[in-house]
Amino acid sequence: MPRHRLPIGLGSAAAIVIVVASGVATFSYAGGWLSPDRLTPTRMVAALAPPGGPALGRRRNHAKGICFTGVFISNGKGAELSRAEALRPGEYSALGRFNLATANPNAPDGSVQVRGMGLQISTPSGEVWRTAMISAPIFPVATPEGFYQLLRASGSKEPDAMKTFMAAHPEFMAFVEWTRSAPWTASYAEEPYNALNAFTFVDSSGVERAVRWSLAPSAQIVPITQADLEKRGPNYLEREIAERVGRAPQRWSLNVVVANAGDVTSDPSKAWPAGRRTIDVGTLVVQKIEAEADGPCREVSFDPTVLPAGIGVSDDPFPAARSAAYMKSYDLRTSEASDYPRTPPGARP
Amino acid sequence: MIGASQRFSGLQRLLHWLMAACIIAMLFIGVGMVSTVMPKYLLLMATHKTLGIAILALALVRLAVRAFKGAPALPADLPEVIKIGAQLSHYALYGLMVAMPLLGWAMLSTGEYPVVLFGNLRLPAILPQSDMLHTLFRRAHVWLAFAFFALILLHIAAALFHLMVRRDGVFDAMAPFSSRAAKK
Numbered sequence: 001m002p003r004h005r006l007p008i009g010l011g012s013a014a015a016i017v018i019v020v021a022s023g024v025a026t027f028s029y030a031g032g033w034l035s036p037d038r039l040t041p042t043r044m045v046a047a048l049a050p051p052g053g054p055a056l057g058r059r060r061n062h063a064k065g066i067c068f069t070g071v072f073i074s075n076g077k078g079a080e081l082s083r084a085e086a087l088r089p090g091e092y093s094a095l096g097r098f099n100l101a102t103a104n105p106n107a108p109d110g111s112v113q114v115r116g117m118g119l120q121i122s123t124p125s126g127e128v129w130r131t132a133m134i135s136a137p138i139f140p141v142a143t144p145e146g147f148y149q150l151l152r153a154s155g156s157k158e159p160d161a162m163k164t165f166m167a168a169h170p171e172f173m174a175f176v177e178w179t180r181s182a183p184w185t186a187s188y189a190e191e192p193y194n195a196l197n198a199f200t201f202v203d204s205s206g207v208e209r210a211v212r213w214s215l216a217p218s219a220q221i222v223p224i225t226q227a228d229l230e231k232r233g234p235n236y237l238e239r240e241i242a243e244r245v246g247r248a249p250q251r252w253s254l255n256v257v258v259a260n261a262g263d264v265t266s267d268p269s270k271a272w273p274a275g276r277r278t279i280d281v282g283t284l285v286v287q288k289i290e291a292e293a294d295g296p297c298r299e300v301s302f303d304p305t306v307l308p309a310g311i312g313v314s315d316d317p318f319p320a321a322r323s324a325a326y327m328k329s330y331d332l333r334t335s336e337a338s339d340y341p342r343t344p345p346g347a348r349p
Numbered sequence: 350m351i352g353a354s355q356r357f358s359g360l361q362r363l364l365h366w367l368m369a370a371c372i373i374a375m376l377f378i379g380v381g382m383v384s385t386v387m388p389k390y391l392l393l394m395a396t397h398k399t400l401g402i403a404i405l406a407l408a409l410v411r412l413a414v415r416a417f418k419g420a421p422a423l424p425a426d427l428p429e430v431i432k433i434g435a436q437l438s439h440y441a442l443y444g445l446m447v448a449m450p451l452l453g454w455a456m457l458s459t460g461e462y463p464v465v466l467f468g469n470l471r472l473p474a475i476l477p478q479s480d481m482l483h484t485l486f487r488r489a490h491v492w493l494a495f496a497f498f499a500l501i502l503l504h505i506a507a508a509l510f511h512l513m514v515r516r517d518g519v520f521d522a523m524a525p526f527s528s529r530a531a532k533k
Contacts, residue, residue: 009513009514012509012510012513012514013514015513016506016510016513020502020505020506023501023505026377027376027377027380027498030377030380030381030384031380031381031383032380032381032385038384038385039385039386040383040384040385040386041383041385041386042384126471126473128463144386299461299478300461301461303462305391306462306463309469313388313391317387317388320386320388320390320391321386321387323390323394324382324386324390325386330460331460331483331484331487334480334483334484335480335484335487337480337484
């Protein structure tokens with residue numbers, strides 16, 4: 001066959017250009033560069049930033065916190081529902097972080113009503129169960145998109161932004177009601193921590209059940225007014241939990257609530273009605289408190305989709321969105337680690 | 350050995366086209382998953398990790414086969430600079446096939462993320478947590494992914510150039526099925 005060396009056939013050249021251009025175009029579409037309205041982890045995380053910009057080197061939300069270590073003592077009652085190793089009878093190492101639901105790591109304790117706990121339970125086979133819970137009994141909004149709109153509205157200078165948001169997200173009212181009626185406490189140890197998102201427990205025969213879990217404190221709850229908490233100083237909670245745990249380990253029961261048929265699992269702004277089957281599967285014992293800057297929780301992203309075999313996600317859209325956003329936050333803060341210096345051992349208080 | 354055959358062996362062609370599909374899917378999944386917060390994020394992420402390890406394994410097999418079987422010689426009349434470019438781009442492609450999965454694995458390990466594949470297959474961490482290394486590996490993983498995609502587009506353009514313009518048998522050497530030129 002004779003070779004057609006030059007000139008390049010116009011048709012061939014056009015074909016090559018079209019193939020390459022369509023490759024670039026589909027790649028750009030997949031990457032979201034052609035979709036400025038796509039809710040990306042980058043946009044979600046940017047919307048969390050306080051007016052002055054994010055605190056570099058810190059978590060992009062729940063930025064103020066303190067590490068703890070301890071154990072999870074499983075009583076084995078959860079093993080019937082899930083084959084997760086952490087639910088078999090035994091004592092497993094636990095690592096976590098008490099925190100305030102704010103993007104400002106310097107927020108005074110009395111200015112943030114919602115508190116949180118990140119928790120990681122590790123088992124001998126190397127399985128890891130991470131969960132990030134809050135003290136509120138319901139989530140403010142029904143969808144990740146709604147959460148983004150809430151962040152946008154609350155950070156907006158438009159006078160009607162919140163009103164417009166609330167009109168579009170009536171579920172938010174239940175959360176507002178909670179903030180008005182819930183008692184404040186003066187200790188991380190006196191708070192419940194609720195996972196709110198529904199997950200599935202998979203038992204040894206493969207049967208899946210939708211569940212939500214919560215930690216109920218053993219410590220006596222002593223209500224305090226917000227004003228009195230403010231008077232105790234901006235960093236009272238961290239000092240208090242360190243002292244309290246220094247005196248005695250603090251305990252929570254891990255309660256698993258099993259959904260009834262027909263319960264909505266996709267919306268964490270709706271509590272399931274009372275009377276659901278609830279199983280106390282074990283006790284979290286917090287034994288030691290360490291400052292975050294040098295503490296063991298610093299390196300951990302409490303990504304709620306890091307789950308052991310036997311626990312999976314449900315149709316609740318939040319864990320996926322949180323996983324994506326937490327990873328973005330982790331990537332940002334680890335790249336800014338020099339802005340959040342570790343304390344030299346000699347200089348620690 | 351080199352020059353002994355006009356075409357790559359059947360195993361090499363199979364590996365090439367199988368990996369082509371995997372790697373292109375991988376790059377699209379990668380840019381897709383990091384730009385969404387939708388529930389599909391989790392499926393894309395699990396697929397990305399699983400496929401990444403599969404590509405790493407296939408790449409190692411492929412390199413071994415290549416070392417053993419060699420490659421057909423490029424046409425004698427191909428300008429020297431093009432030959433060097435072709436060789437360098439192929440080394441880069443092979444390097445990326447091995448480096449990208451390792452960078453991803455190292456990035457997760459240094460980020461204290463467990464690496465869990467489909468079937469709840471759990472891989473060990475290959476490095477301890479490190480803010481500095483996590484950042485380094487993540488940036489390398491991202492920027493090399495774009496370089497990889499650009500290189501693949503160049504590779505496709507060059508393959509089409511050989512097929513449609515030069516018609517010199519270079520495309521047929523790796524074509525999945527024999528074509529006219531190869532049968533000639």
